[in-house]
Amino acid sequence: MKDTAQLQIFKDFDGYSPKYHFFKNSLFGQIKDSIPWDELAGCLPAENTGPGAPRWFDAKGMFGMMFLKAYLNVSDRQLIERFNTDYSLQMFCGKLLAEDKQIRDYTLMTGIRAYIEDHCEWEQVQSVLLNHWKKDVNNSHVLLMDATCYESYIRFPTDVKLLWESCEWVFEKQLFRLCKILKTKRPRSKYREQKIKQLVYFRKRRNTHKETLRRRKSLVYLLEKGIEQLQQIMDMFRGECMRPEDFACLRTIKKILVQQTFLLTHKPSELKDRIVSLHKPYVRPIVRGKENKPVEFGMKVHMLQVDGLSFIDKMSFRNFNECKRLKISVVKHKTVFKGTTQLGADRIYATNENRRYCTRNSIFTCFPKKGPKNHSKAEKILSSEISKQRATVTEGIFGTHKDHYGLRKIKVRGEKREKLMVLFATMAANAVKIAKKRNREEPAPREKAA
Template sequence: MRDQELFQPQDYLTPKWYLFKNSTLRKVYNTIPWSQLSECLPKENRGPGAPRWFSAQGMFGLMFLKSYLNLSDEKLIERFNTDWSLQLFCNKLLDDNQRIKDKAILSRIRTYMADNTDWQQLQEVLIHHWKRDMNNTHVLLMDATCYESYIRFPTDVKLLWESCQWVFEKQLYRWSKILGVKRPRSKYIDQKRKQMSYDRSRKKTYKAGRKRKKALIYLLSKGLGQLQYLLNENPQIQLHFQERAYLKTIQKVLGQQQFLQHHPAKELKNRIVSLPRPYVRPIVRGKETKRVEFGMKAHMLQVDDICFIDAMEFRAFNESTRLKISSLKHRSIFGSLHQLGADRIYATNANRKYLTVRKVFTCFPKKGPKINKPEESKLRSLISNQRATVMEGSFGTHKTAYGLNKIKVKGEKREMIHVFFAVMMANAVKMSKKKSENIPLLQAA
């Protein structure tokens, strides 16, 4: 999009525009197709909580800046009010006496975009805009990673005690005080003392943990029954939709913990590990430093150092089954696929046969006593090193520099949209560097 379509003519007469024009943020700005992205949102901001301050471009700009600056929502709004370069990036230049006081506006924008956009559609727009500046598009690298959610390490005792606290303190005791009725009898105070003693113990034995779980399951079951009786006897009590969802999650937790009392853990499916994030599942990665991770598993593709998201799910899945789909996506966008790099989990017989028929060279080790040619061995080693260094290094960059180390955003769709904008912002920074490197060559030519 041309500059005349983005800013008003009087903006060019200010020193702010000339300083922004030569900044690094402006180079990143030029790599993003704002008009095509804006068409993916509804023309009017409708519905409850729809943001009114920003246009479609402004909302996309804030989401990109959230990952670029790696700031919290509140600090980003404070920075936006005092930094005119961020305002120009979002095409929303505030007046000297104007500031945004709504600190929750970024959260509402994230929710609005998660409900009204599809991250796959947005990614297609960005890919088609960037592919004309990409080289070596015949080489595809793929791997899977996990973007963890910001939750403490879950245990059954912690989960049950959090459920008991919510049922008794935030519901039963609160509504009893509001209605002016006597609290229902329970052993909650005694169990609270025992829980504090258990938390202070340095060595938590298996026997003590099992005893605590049995007591908390009984207490939670009794508390849920008392809460349901209170709700039935007092129709004027209206729980918020978030409280109803929380109550439903706690009922599922109780059922799962009762199941685990008599069955092994491997027989339980869709195990809940967090009350605020019931969609998160434990993902066993088998790493030396971190055997289990809790968050989103993403299957990533990389072409010319630019990463794209193939799939995001809050459950464990075998990434080797995504090879055929990923290769078809690559062919439909970039046209040809001659070389593919992936780790050994992808080297199944079905994948080998699929790639051999289509004459795709891979870094998979050959099967059988076949003699490797020196050229093939060198190319295979080069592709493998590229995947192990550049691609896995980009995962570390996403987590350390773009706010994906521990995701604090809550909500399944909102977490996905947050990860999407972080990955795409990292790509935009790389594309800006590629363009700046090519400019002197074009001028010399």
């Protein structure tokens, strides 16, 4: 038995391998076939062949890694570790690693996001994918729309936390560090005493309104003194030992000081563009009015859907009224698909202006009827079906994105990068849907032979 030769069932010939066959027949292979890689690669500039180490991925590989990041819902490090050992991921990105090679740069995904952010707009990527997928859409005349909020990964913001984080950054990360490097005496401050009081405040389970107000006033005064002392040292040594990121953070802290000083004497509703995070200063509170979560901290997205295919109308970290987007959404739908004859939306969209626009353009809606004339029996059935699709499919896709495509809490930093994460999560969910739909509609091998 030891000398018995093993018969290979599958043999490699002309570049063909069993692994490639298994990959092409898997869901990964079907997803890859549903994506227009050449058109996507055209969104990025030609590959740079200048000095320096060669890139691991070309333009197609970069987009492939972004799709995999959303589809697998893993961290950057876990994605690189799996890519090193999984041939299907390597085939998906068009980069087969040699047996003795491994990607050891775990910051690779950060570089890919930065490169796409600098050289490509999310609207351009979405347009390429929609124009490729629109031939797979059946009921393109039905447009559904709704809005949601994809939250950023930040601690729950309070005024005391924000002020204390700013004080820590000014004193410990900058002022004390610069004095040590430049060998100068630390300026006199009450930082140590305030630190003890802050620890006492944090240890309490509940703090009264008076205690919180007293703490805020003390921290505002401390922060003002700290910024003044830091500015004096920076002027004295002309900003030595400080990075560009430090200057940007200092500008944010100065805005926080102005806002928190304003809030000591005014109502929170009177303050616009309120900063809630020191490290993500672009995040704003989004008042949603939901029963279980009235305020969310992240990006508001107005999503459109056609036959289960989702695409983004608007993304913004500042709150906006989605009912104002109905006309623009209909026009955007018309540029990709033929036109809208049926529209499904929430009751917030049913303004008189939107009703007149839909009537003028012969668009049937699921809005409640106004006036003495009721819907006919056929209109009631159609309105009920559109409302059902909007309430189940459209709102259900938001939960799918958050639970399975990494949008429960967006951890990347940067306004544009967070938008890219939402875009690729939405497009990855679309690619899975298109791949499964094509697989169902593809005839069986016997039917092909017949």
